[in-house]
Structures are given as structure tokens and as C-alpha cells.
Amino acid sequence: MTQHPPTAPLDRPVVGSYPTYEGAQRAVDFLSDSKFPVERTAIIGSDLRMVETVLGRLTRGRAALAGAGSGAWFGLLIGLLLSLFAAGNHHVLVLMISGLFYGAIFGALFGFAGHAFTGGRRDFASRSQIVAARYDVVAETEVAEEAKSLLIKLGWREG
Incomplete structure (x- = not known):
């Protein structure tokens, strides 16, 4: 198997876009189950926000x-x-x-x-988390079309 030098995740084409991290994670898991080389993919969150949920008075x-x-x-x-x-x-x-x-x-x-x-x-307790408006699954250019067609062919749609 030939090793390809990894490209920066931001330089890779988007193969799927999802409103939740769990959706993007399921898409990569699906690609893995389909024997796709998932080490050549990444999940990128865009439009990040810090959300602090107030749990109660302290x-x-x-x-x-x-x-x-x-x-x-x-x-x-x-x-x-x-x-x-x-x-x-x-x-x-x-x-x-x-x-x-x-x-x-x-x-x-x-x-x-x-x-x-x-x-x-x-005087309050809270929990902070970083959330994104959308999560893009990207893949290296050489395998991006294969990933996109796998996701589309078997029902994983964008959005």
C-alpha cells in the first residue's frame, strides 16, 4: 500500500455536510464500514460558537x-x-x-x-461547550469522489 503525504484538512474537498457532529461522525463510520480509507478524511466544524449552559444558582x-x-x-x-x-x-x-x-x-x-x-x-454553575453551525466531512483529493459517491449511493445525503 502506498503512503500518501497528508494534505491539510482545510485544503481537502467537502464530501458531505451535516448540521450535527453526530451526523458527520455517522458518515465517517459508514465510510469505514464500507472499507473506505478513513485515515484520509477529517471532520471540520465551521462557524464555531461557545455555548455556556447555566445549570443553576451556586x-x-x-x-x-x-x-x-x-x-x-x-x-x-x-x-x-x-x-x-x-x-x-x-x-x-x-x-x-x-x-x-x-x-x-x-x-x-x-x-x-x-x-x-x-x-x-x-453565583451560578454552568457547563461550556464549543458547537459549530455545520460539520463538513472532507477527504484527500485523490479519494474525495469515491467518498462522495459512496455516501450518495447508499443514502447519506448532505444537510
């Missing part, structure tokens, strides 16, 4: 609770790692429970203090 209590949750997981991990060096089996459980407890306590304190130090400038 109080000091909620910040402390979130801190306690993440601190508990971290404490459990530390307890588990320390238990590798414990002398007896009964020490394993004690170390893990202690790690969980102390992790939750310190996590709650740090969560509370961290939120208190913001001075009310960010």
Missing part, C-alpha cells in the same frame, strides 16, 4: 457540597493507594474510609472558601 452550601464530593473521591483514591502499603487487610478498609472522610471534609472547606473568595462575582 450558593456557598452548594459549593461546599460539590467540594465535599470531589474531595471524597480524591480521599478515597489516596486511601486506596496508601492501603497498598498497609500491613493487614483490616487496615485497608480503615485507610479507605479515613481517606473518604478527610477528603470530603477538606473538599467542603476548600469549596466553601473558594466560592466565598469570589465575592459573589460568579
Whole structure:
């Protein structure tokens, strides 16, 4: 098999355009199932926007609770790692429970203090993501027509 030097994704012809990333991903998966050399394709998102979804009000209590949750997981991990060096089996459980407890306590304190130090400038919890207006599947010039005809022939339409 001959290796072709890859071209920059932006220089490649568009073989399909989709309103969602999942649509573009399904098209590439379909090409892969059809034994198409998908290593010669790319998915390019255009007209990017940052969308921040507000999940709710963030109080000091909620910040402390979130801190306690993440601190508990971290404490459990530390307890588990320390238990590798414990002398007896009964020490394993004690170390893990202690790690969980102390992790939750310190996590709650740090969560509370961290939120208190913001001075009310960010009293909400949110999730951010980058979304595109459309997703183009592109392919190297030498195989672009084959990809396009596969997608059209078997029902994968643009849009």
C-alpha cells in the first residue's frame, strides 16, 4: 500500500455536510464500514460558537457540597493507594474510609472558601461547550469522489 503525504484538512474537498457532529461522525463510520480509507478524511466544524449552559444558582452550601464530593473521591483514591502499603487487610478498609472522610471534609472547606473568595462575582454553575453551525466531512483529493459517491449511493445525503 502506498503512503500518501497528508494534505491539510482545510485544503481537502467537502464530501458531505451535516448540521450535527453526530451526523458527520455517522458518515465517517459508514465510510469505514464500507472499507473506505478513513485515515484520509477529517471532520471540520465551521462557524464555531461557545455555548455556556447555566445549570443553576451556586450558593456557598452548594459549593461546599460539590467540594465535599470531589474531595471524597480524591480521599478515597489516596486511601486506596496508601492501603497498598498497609500491613493487614483490616487496615485497608480503615485507610479507605479515613481517606473518604478527610477528603470530603477538606473538599467542603476548600469549596466553601473558594466560592466565598469570589465575592459573589460568579453565583451560578454552568457547563461550556464549543458547537459549530455545520460539520463538513472532507477527504484527500485523490479519494474525495469515491467518498462522495459512496455516501450518495447508499443514502447519506448532505444537510
